[in-house]
Amino acid sequence: MSNAAARPLIPAADPAELELFRDNVRRFFADEVEPNIEKWEKDGRVPREFYYKMGEAGLLAVDLPEEYGGIGAGFEFSMIVLEEAGRMGFLALSSNLTVHSDIAAPYILHLGTEEQKQHWLPKMASGAAIGAIAMTEPGAGSDLQGIKTSALPDGEGGYLINGSKTFITNGQNADVIVLATKTDPRAGAKGTTLFLVDATLPGFKRGRNLEKIGQHSADTSELFFDNVRVPASAVLGRVGNGFGHLVDELPRERLGLAVTAVGHSRGALEKTIDYVTTRKAFGAAIASFQNTRFKLAEMKTEIEVHQAFVEKCIRLYAEHKLDVPTAAMVKLSTTELEARVTDGCLQLFGGYGYMVEYPISRYYVDARIQRIYGGTSEIMKEVIARSLVGRS
Incomplete structure (x- = not known):
């Protein structure tokens, strides 16, 4: 029996509770991250004190059971934290949180002895210990x-x-x-x-x-x-x-990256819509040009299509049915989407998009690594292909 097969099924979350939680996450990030992100970017790290604030707000490893310091929320709640960090343009923070809350903590929860879990997980939920x-x-x-x-x-x-x-x-x-x-x-x-x-x-x-x-x-x-x-x-x-354990846990890691990629794409598009509706060229708003309108329509459609795939995979994971090939598909497709959207959005900003003072520039450069870590796009294609035709 695989490690995943022994885990209890995760019931679907109430949509109203999810949206209330999402609002809380957005307010927290607006209050605690937005004013500090530029300094953190220059410092090259998120300060340890911030993790304590995340822990106090119940936003670290949120789907840990209460007996290990978590709030006992469903898996979807943890994904909302990543999605909103990406959407608001804090992709570096999302990477930190993915590793801490959605990779390191689940490894310990799923594989650890009771002593290991009691020692580390409450500290990780409170922010007293950071995982890698x-x-x-x-x-x-x-x-x-x-x-x-x-x-x-x-x-x-x-x-x-x-x-x-x-x-x-x-x-x-x-x-x-x-x-x-x-x-x-x-x-x-x-x-x-x-x-x-x-x-x-x-x-x-x-x-x-x-x-x-x-x-x-x-x-x-x-x-x-x-x-x-x-x-x-x-x-x-x-x-x-160890290799088998890594394979068992990779689907959650790759799904987390996919969730972030769609959220990040959505945030980039929102920033771009705000810009093109106010920026003028040749005496008219950029949003009035057919090329702009078509590009926005294409990107919005792609985001919604990929959102549906991500939501399907979230439910599959909760039911312990998200297999390695499907996780590779969602990671591949969403991070490639993210690349197209952030590039297309920056293009609509024109020269200003290349300036670091405009947040779209950070959306663009932050997205590039998403096609590399967690398994490169090329490796994802190989994983998917092997599930179809085996090894050559």
């Missing part, structure tokens, strides 16, 4: 079977971890890291094991906060492990089954 997941290495990106970071027996019942990771979101702020390692380098995928690593352990070191072309306030780091000693109780899930 470390899979990618300098020589292993989409091909996770190629990772080199090792966790070998230390002769005392524990493990010594050695290696490095890169492009790790929340790397500068993280307190707990879901780490993919090789416990048996000769066993291929079957030699992969996940660990929960406390960032205070001796031998763990953070590298520099990596500079990116977009999502500047999403801290992205190199992580180094030099004889980091962990007890056997730090294993997350089953020894040697």
